Amino acid sequence: MSAPEILVHPNSGLLAAGVAARLITRLVDAQARRGTASVVLTGGGAGLAALAAVADSPARDAVDWGRLDVWWGDERFLPSGHPERNETGAREALLDRVPVDPARVHVMRGPDGPDGDDADAAAARYAAELAAAAQGAPSAVPAFDVLMLGVGPDAHIASLFPGQPTLREEKLTAVGVHGSPKPPPTRISLTVPAIRAAEEVWVIASGSSKAEAVRLGLADADVMEAPVAAARGLRSTLYLLDRDAASALPPGSSPVSSG
Numbered sequence: 001m002s003a004p005e006i007l008v009h010p011n012s013g014l015l016a017a018g019v020a021a022r023l024i025t026r027l028v029d030a031q032a033r034r035g036t037a038s039v040v041l042t043g044g045g046a047g048l049a050a051l052a053a054v055a056d057s058p059a060r061d062a063v064d065w066g067r068l069d070v071w072w073g074d075e076r077f078l079p080s081g082h083p084e085r086n087e088t089g090a091r092e093a094l095l096d097r098v099p100v101d102p103a104r105v106h107v108m109r110g111p112d113g114p115d116g117d118d119a120d121a122a123a124a125r126y127a128a129e130l131a132a133a134a135q136g137a138p139s140a141v142p143a144f145d146v147l148m149l150g151v152g153p154d155a156h157i158a159s160l161f162p163g164q165p166t167l168r169e170e171k172l173t174a175v176g177v178h179g180s181p182k183p184p185p186t187r188i189s190l191t192v193p194a195i196r197a198a199e200e201v202w203v204i205a206s207g208s209s210k211a212e213a214v215r216l217g218l219a220d221a222d223v224m225e226a227p228v229a230a231a232r233g234l235r236s237t238l239y240l241l242d243r244d245a246a247s248a249l250p251p252g253s254s255p256v257s258s259g
Ligand SMILES: O=C(O)[C@H](O)[C@@H](O)[C@H](O)[C@H](O)COP(=O)(O)O
Pocket: 042, 043, 044, 045, 046, 047, 074, 075, 076, 086, 149, 150, 151, 152, 156, 157, 158, 159, 182
């Protein structure tokens, strides 16, 4: 597992622009190497702002959008098109604005999907889709090039909340989440092992309400108390922050500032 690197941007707008530039570069590099690329998206303000910045960037045309696999780290268990779905936000910010291949946009299904109200079955369906794309990898998930995560003030990532048993899941790669403290209560989430199988994990945070969660994540806090501490990539782990989110870094951190 990689130790986190910390990159601090002057404000939330420059954070979004910085994440967008970095994402475009990573996807272009992956496609140059392998022909395809994969990304795992997050819901939440900072992650969606970064996607909108990708769509607004002239450099976006350097990405071959038809050869990109798009996955989600978590989804709110709501019907397709619902404004609160992470999918809806990502489509509005980016996916409707670039020529992605619909067959490569891997959504977590909601109650209008083939499993109806059964979020656990919808999660199992997603795990099966991940396994099919994993080409026999022992992790049963593809080697994601970039997995983006927002973080909550309570230090949750994806839909893995402090104290919930889903944090201890070791075998399944996607789970149904019930009783989420952040609405809506029912969700689907990747698990810790699925997140940690990504090549690069990016924790993206903006604003002072995230400063304590960022501190806990970097201080290797107990994962049951601060799920963000589990967010580590195989090759690299980046904390992409604005100044306010970086206002309580643990002693001894070596942030790199931009701008
Ligand atoms: O479904 C969700 O709510 C998200 O995936 C969640 O994990 C989010 O990324 C964080 O809560 C940060 O959200 P904000 O950036 O909006 O605070």
